[in-house]
Amino acid sequence: MEPPISTTLNEVDILIQWIGKNKPFDVPQPPLTAIERKWAIHLSELQNDDLIAPLSPGTWSLAYADVYQFTVEQLNILDLPVPEPLTASVYSTKTESGRGRMFGLDLRNDEYGVLNRNRRRGPFIEIAPGNFILPEPGIFQLEQAISAGPDTEHYESENAAQQAYQAKVKSLAEQVGAKVEPWLEREQYEFPSSIGVTLVGDLENGLQVQPHPTGTEDSRLQELLTRSRGENGVIWRGEGRNRRRLILEPNQREVLRELDRRGGKIQPEDIPEFLDTPEAFLPPGIDLSDFSERVKGLKIRVYDSRPYLHVRQDKLEWFPKLEINLDPRLDTGQVPGVETPQSPLISDDDYLNKARKAMEAGRSSFIHSGSIIHFDPNAITPIAKLDEIVGHDGIRGLSGTKKYILDIFENIESLEYSLDIDEEISHDVDEQREILEFPIPVALQATLRPFQETGFKWLCTLDRRKRGGLLADDMGLGKTLQVISFLAARKEDDQVSPSLVVLPKTLIQNWFEEIQRFCPSLRVAQFRSGTVSDSAIFQNFDLVLITYDALRTNQVDLARIDWNVVVCDEAQAIKNPTTGRSTAVKGLKSQMRIAMTGTPVENGLSELWSIMDWVQPGLLRSRLDFRTEFERPIVDADDESSRNRNVRALQERILNHYLRRMKSEVLAGLPPKNIHRLETALSSRQVKQYHDAVSRARNGGRGAMLGCLQELLLLCACPWTENEAYGVQGTPDDLKQCPKLGALLDKLDEIRDLREKALIFVNRYDVQGMLQSVILNRYGLRTDLINGKVTGGRQDIVNRFNDQHGFQILLLSQEVGGTGLNITSANHVFHYMRPWNPAKENQATDRVHRIGQEKPVHVYLPIATWPDGSSESVEEVLDRLIEQKMALATDVIVPTAKMPLDQEVMRVVFSNEPN
Known part of the structure; x- marks a missing residue:
């Protein structure tokens, strides 16, 4: 059957028009055929992904420049030809001046012959009236390069531009197998993939940074590259047929010029910081992928220092002892099979004095005995203050115990870093736990509920006592409003600028809207990416919003900023202490730290430890200590009383820093x-x-069984293939094949009659597409979708859904749509396919069951059961186990399972196959 769209290749772009009899964009929407539903969904997905642009109802445009971004499947949807190889030959003619050459391209197709004079539409070649072929991308790139000619704008001489032109044409021709003339085939060109650096020198005299071409075969070209300083884009070695040319792109030449302008010399006092953050010294564009290997050649020993201040009380006197451990970061001097040299010795006085001087100079490292020693200023300051008060004694020996550790103190195997000194020496526990009184900020344009006012005052109390806190309120209780209230109070005291909120991308728009609604006087901006050339720019804002990924990318620059408050929203993002996200967050400097999440424990207690280790380092001691003291006794407890006793002990430990x-x-x-x-x-x-899938899995081993679980869950929800699913209309025959779908539609019919709204959660893309098709046919609704493919505009989709009146449906995945969204205009929630983690299901439901909801909320769990009741289907097993775990999922302290839920379901399903 012909698709209900037409595609026209115009002079400037591609025009797509709906030509189907029934138009999905009409209001009210008419019934659509299966093929019309399929294409309506396809076009909606392409538009949501910004691949096609709407011009008017039923008309879209596609830029020629975007054609090669499309997959074969997407090109087929638009009835466009897919890329195909052509036979190509490159020829040349002399220019009028006789000093250069211009190239041309012969294209041939076995069926249609020479294509040089055929009409073109962007990259498309017309082979018959209205019939086009699409060359493979490499052919189009070669055509573009040939037609562009020599780049005289970016090369100083006509000859250099000509050589670069010839080299580029030859390189692209080789990639697509195009024939070239013999003289061009003999020419030898090198294209460095990037410009790296080679380091020469030592700690005493400084380092010289020399450019190094990467991705080239001739290492001797480095000397020529260094001498050229980027003045010419073409460098060659040898004569005649042995001549080899190194061709530099304009951006690579600019890197060389900038490196030359900076002198390429690293002074001895700057070497520690240079080795730690080379991008701060080198021009943008330098390739640092092999930087660590280059550093090893210098044989400079680099250590991370970890000071410990052990305090023993005897009657009324304090006896402190300062101990400093050095861990080799880059063990560049070690030779395989040879014992590592003893680490240098440093006295307490020497260590503290050198650390203080380095801090005064804005550094976090110093040189001692031919080695670089890094330290954390946040760890030095409290030790130095206490040291001034009570004194110190002794010289401690230093020895390397680990080969490598991260740039921050990890607190994994032992407690390396703690900010808990003030609390540890406090004896008035009741006073420490008292929540102080603070006035509500005048600028706050909201009336706080009593529990929200308590949360606001709790945050202010933590701030007064210089503590961090984990705000772990249940979903929908207004954690964002409580934090905004606290930031507004900080602003009144002129202590908010600059503060940082780290959050998932999906929450950025929500934060902007909440701030505008509740405290518009807060100056807020979003940090996207780029080098921070002047940190003073952040002083222009009270609050900067940044995603976890953007922080990870820009952590070097942002770690230098003295932030007032750092907030981590959806703080489960740092539940793994060794990920790049956690490292970036824990490397930030701040006066106050606030973590926000309704689910700090999703899978294991180690997640709570990781979050608390950022909120208040040292409170739960090291990861190893925490596992011994709390995690194993709680998770492995044989009886409920023992387990509860250990849970209470953990709650007692974190009580001052945790509110739920x-x-x-x-x-x-x-x-x-x-x-x-x-x-x-x-x-x-x-x-x-079901029987076929289980039988195949039994023969395939454990891995096949795990994969089979997904197959079983899918067939319970959608027993059709992906192509068949688009034709599903919700007919009686469809519902006979999938009764679970019928149960869903029966309830949706009731909700339609009530003129209320519903959310349907399902993580599978193919099932989402099937439901879109069925809903479109049955109710005439074009259902919006929030899943991992929707890269932007999620809040806009929610706002549109909330603003619409009457019966509406929104499809979401639990992973993407289950956090950070307020959708209280709906009061019906379907979990058509359930997640393995009960906490994820609760999070998704709480998009609806939260402050602002005025109607009773109904949560529906469609479950496909075994027909005769002789056994349990996979969905029955999953439901039973989720029910057992659900009570635990509401308890922030207790992980939801000893064993991952999918493992438990697999064990039950395959231990007793149904008849």
Whole structure:
């Protein structure tokens, strides 16, 4: 059947028009055929991904420059030809001046012959009226390079531009197998993939930075590259047929010029910082991928220092002892099979004095006995202050115990870094736990509920006592508002600028809107990416929003900023202490640290430790200590009383830094949440597919069994192939093959009659597409979708959904749509396919069951059961185990399972195959 669209290749772009009899964009929407539904969904996805631009209802445009971004499947959807190879030959003619050559390209197709004079539309070649072919991308790039000619704008001489032109044409021709003339084939060109650096020198005299071409075969070209200083884009060695040319791109030449302008010399006092953050000294564009290998050749020993201040109290006197451990960071002097040399000795006085002087100069390292010693200023300051008060004694020996550690103190195997000194020496526990009184900020344009006011005052109290805190309120209790209130109070005291909020990309727009609504006087900006040339720019804003990934990319620059407050929203993003995200967050300097998450424990207690280790380093001691003291006794407890005793001990430990309230405790007026299980028996088609899948998995081993679980869950929700799914209309025959779908539609019919809204959560893209098709056919609704493919505009989709009246449906995935979104205009939630983690399911439901909800919330769990009840289907097993874990999922302290849920389901499903 012909697709219901037409595609026209115009002079400037491609025009796409809907020509189907029934138009999905009409209001009200008419019934669509299966093929019309399929293409309506395809076009909606392409538009959501910004691949096509809407011009008017039923008309879209596509830029020729974007054609090669499309997959073969997407080109087929638009009825466009897919890329195909052509036979190509490059020829040349002399220029009028006779000093250069211009190239041309002969293209041939076995079926259509020579194509040189055929009409062109962007990259497309017309082979018959209205019939086009699309050359492979390399052919189009070669054509573009040939037609562009020599780049005289970026090369100082006509000859250099000509040589670069010839080299580029030859390189692109070789990539697509195009023939070239003999003289061009003999020419030898080198294209460095990037410009790296070679280091020469030592700690005493400084380092000389020399450019190094990477990706070239001739290492002797480095000397020529160094001498050229980027003045000419073409460098050659040898004569005649042995001549080899090194061709530099304009941006590479600019890198060389900038390196030359900076002198390429690193003074001895700058070497520690240079080795740590070379990008601060080198021009943008330098390739640092092999920098660590270059550093090893210098044989400079680099250490991370970890000072310990051990305090022993005897009657009324304090006896402190300062001990300093040095761990080799880059063990450049070690030779395989040879014992590592003893680390240098340093006295307490020497260490503290050199660290103080380095801090005064804005540095976090110093040179001692021919080695570089790094330190953390945040660890030095409290030790130095206490040292001034009570004194110190002794010289401690230093020995390397690890080959390598990260740039921050990890607190993994031992407690390396702690900010808990003030609290440890405090004896008045009751006073420490008291929440102080603070006035509500005048600029706050919101009325706080009593529990929110308590949260605001709790944050202010933590700030007064110089502590960090984890705000772990249940979803929907207004954690963002409480933090904004605290920041507004800080602004009134002129202590907020600059502060940083680290958050997932999906929450940025929500934060902007919340600030504008509740405290518009806060000056807020979003940091995207780029080098921070002047940190003073942040003083122009009270609050800077940045994503976790942008922080990881720009951590070197942002770690130098003295932030007032750092907030981590959805702080489960730093639940793994060794990831780049955690390292970037823990490397930030701040006066106050706030973590926000309703689910700090999703899979294991180590996640809580990682978050608290940032909030208040040292509170839970090292990761190893925490596992011994709390995690193993809680998770492996044989009896409930023992487990509860250890849970209470952990709660007691974090009490001063942790606040969690549940909706059931503080929102007496919140409408009830009702859970409905919609059980339907598997169809005969599904039973057969189920048996076949289990049989295949049994023969394939453990890995096949894990994969089979996903297959079983999919066939319960959608027993059709992906191509078949687009034709599903929700007919009686469709519902006979998938009764679970029928249960969903029956409830949606009731919701339609009530003129209310529903969310449907499902993580599978193919099932989302099937549901879009069915909903479009049954209700005439073009359903928006929030999943991992929707890269932007998620908040716009939610706002549009919230603003619409009457019956509406929104499709979401639990992973993407389950956090940070407020969708209280809906009061019906379907978990059509359930996640393995109960906490994820609770998070998704709480998009609806939260402050602002005025109607009773109904949560539906469609479950495909085994027909005769003789056994349990995979969905029945999953539901039973989730139910057992769900109570634990509401407890921030207790992980949801000893064993991952998919492993438990697999064990049950394959231990007793149904009949």
